Amino acid sequence: MRVAVTGAGGRLGTSLVKQLTEATAVHEVLAWDLPVHNLDDPLSSRRLVTLHRPDVVIHTAAWTDVDGCARDPELAMRRNGTAAGEMAQACVDAGAAMVMLSTNEVFDGRRTDGLPYRPTDCPNPGNPYGAAKLAGEEAARAAYGATWEGFAAAAGSGETAGLVASAAPALAIVRTAWLCGLPGLDFPQKIVAAAEKARGAGQTLSLVSDEVGCPTYAPDLAGAIVALIVEWSRPGGRNLGGIHHIVNTGRASRAEWAREVLRLVGIYVTTEDVPLSSWPRPSNPPPWGVLEPTPLPGGLLRSWQDAAAEYMKLITRRTEAGR
Ligand SMILES: NC(=O)c1ccc[n+]([C@@H]2O[C@H](COP(=O)([O-])OP(=O)(O)OC[C@H]3O[C@@H](n4cnc5c(N)ncnc54)[C@H](OP(=O)(O)O)[C@@H]3O)[C@@H](O)[C@H]2O)c1
Structure with missing residues (x-):
């Protein structure tokens, strides 16, 4: 399996590249970051995917400065929304699967019933960063032809998602929160x-x-994502497309x-x-x-x-x- 990671030098990207390099099911790791991969360039993703033909792209690249996004919502939408859709379309056209990183900030966090947000809960962002990340989710789902209802319901069930046949390229949206870890x-x-x-x-x-919220250690999240794509690639492995909430528990x-x-x-x-x-x-x-963690091949995080x-x-x- 050839796996590409965007935002490869970021907090999550660094852990992903390290753990993918150590995974026996992964034969090649493509580490993409600025300036080679540029969210501001509408052709950047397509160029890289067409040239290198990865089996899976893990799209972590994003403008994560939430206050910066609030000051410039248009640029936030370009980087975190439109660019994610461009990557998804390039992956679909190349027959590649995609894992797209998203955020708890697709929810406004105003619920008062004390329950964590599930993948089936309707998103309603309360700020431009969350709005742009949700637009990225929607653009990616549209590229893969996944409907919201089927997509959310399949999410985290631990069963075959049922959106696409198991051998077909699939999309997994991974929402996380409050990431910590080196670098940065x-x-x-x-x-x-x-x-x-x-x-x-x-x-x-x-x-x-x-x-x-849910403090989440980037190496733990990276481990869960690697387990997810290794399961995808296993002969007879489950197609784990859908929306997943991956955070440390508690x-x-x-x-x-x-x-x-x-x-x-x-x-x-x-x-x-x-x-x-x-x-x-x-x-x-x-x-x-607060996100409700969804069960994945490696089990819940610590x-x-x-x-x-x-x-x-x-x-x-x-x-x-x-x-
Ligand atoms: N951090 C959190 O608390 C949190 C919470 C929920 C979800 N997430 C999501 O999880 C993912 C990973 O987050 P993270 O904390 O690892 O982020 P990060 O450390 O800020 O890394 C983001 C990566 O994206 C790259 N990037 C930024 N602008 C870019 C551009 N215009 N073109 C290409 N690449 C660009 C950065 O490159 P440079 O370093 O060169 O700028 C960096 O490698 C993101 O999708 C984020 O939205 C994060």
């Missing part, structure tokens, strides 16, 4: 830096307690996530809970961004706390090595 500056690293600064200045660290507020991170790295600082409304931002994050423990050990080792 993520929420745990920002919290550690903010806590050190607050401690040094003798100040209290403010933590948002009414924004809730949920947390930003404040709970931050306190766990600080506990794990051993930073003690006075904290206070504040509402989301006290952090005005161009973007409107979903206050309740808890976010177990993942955080592993990740914070890595961060601590890295910091000590840098001293």
Whole structure:
């Protein structure tokens, strides 16, 4: 199996390329990123797919600056909506399967019944980033000829999706949330830096307690996606097309996530809970961004706390090595 990864140098892309390289079912990994793959160029995806003929494309490339997307919704739509559709059409024309990364922000997060969002729940984005990612989902579904009802109902059932015959190219939309992991500056690293600064200045660290989501460790998500495409490629393997929600299990507020991170790295600082409304931002994050994880070949991911423990050990080792 020849697998291409867009956004190959990003947080998820880096883990995907590493794990695909180690997977025996994968014979070649094509790592695509700027400038070779450019979401601003309408022909970029087609050129690459036509030239390299991958069996599967994992499309992680996106403009992930949600506040930037809110300031320039048109560019957000180009990069996260239209470009995803172009990649999907190029894959369909080349007979390739596609895994498209999407987000919990396709939901506005305003539900108050305490239930996590399922793939069958109707999306309703509350900001331009979510709207553009949803447009990307819709464009990809249109390219593969998948209807919303059949697509959502098949999702996460762990059974053959029933949209396309098992040997035919298929589309899987993978929604995730609150990604952390190297490379790049993520929420745990920002919290550690903010806590050190607050401690040094003798100040209290403010933590948002009414924004809730699913902290997700990028290497865990990458492992689940690799398991999904390996199952696809196995003789007699299931076609796992559909919408999948892949997050570490459990949920947390930003404040709970931050306190766990600080506990794990051993930073003690006075904290206070504040509402989301006290952090005005161009973007409107979903206050309740909780996804229900869907069952996949590798099973559910471990808890976010177990993942955080592993990740914070890595961060601590890295910091000590840098001293
Ligand atoms: N991060 C989250 O919390 C989160 C949550 C839910 C869903 N997701 C989704 O998961 C996927 C992976 O997220 P991530 O955190 O790994 O993102 P990331 O670290 O920001 O990586 C995004 C990748 O896309 C590339 N990219 C950006 N603009 C591009 C352009 N114009 N043309 C081509 N490539 C471009 C980036 O390249 P450069 O580094 O060179 O700019 C980078 O390699 C995305 O589709 C995102 O929407 C993320």
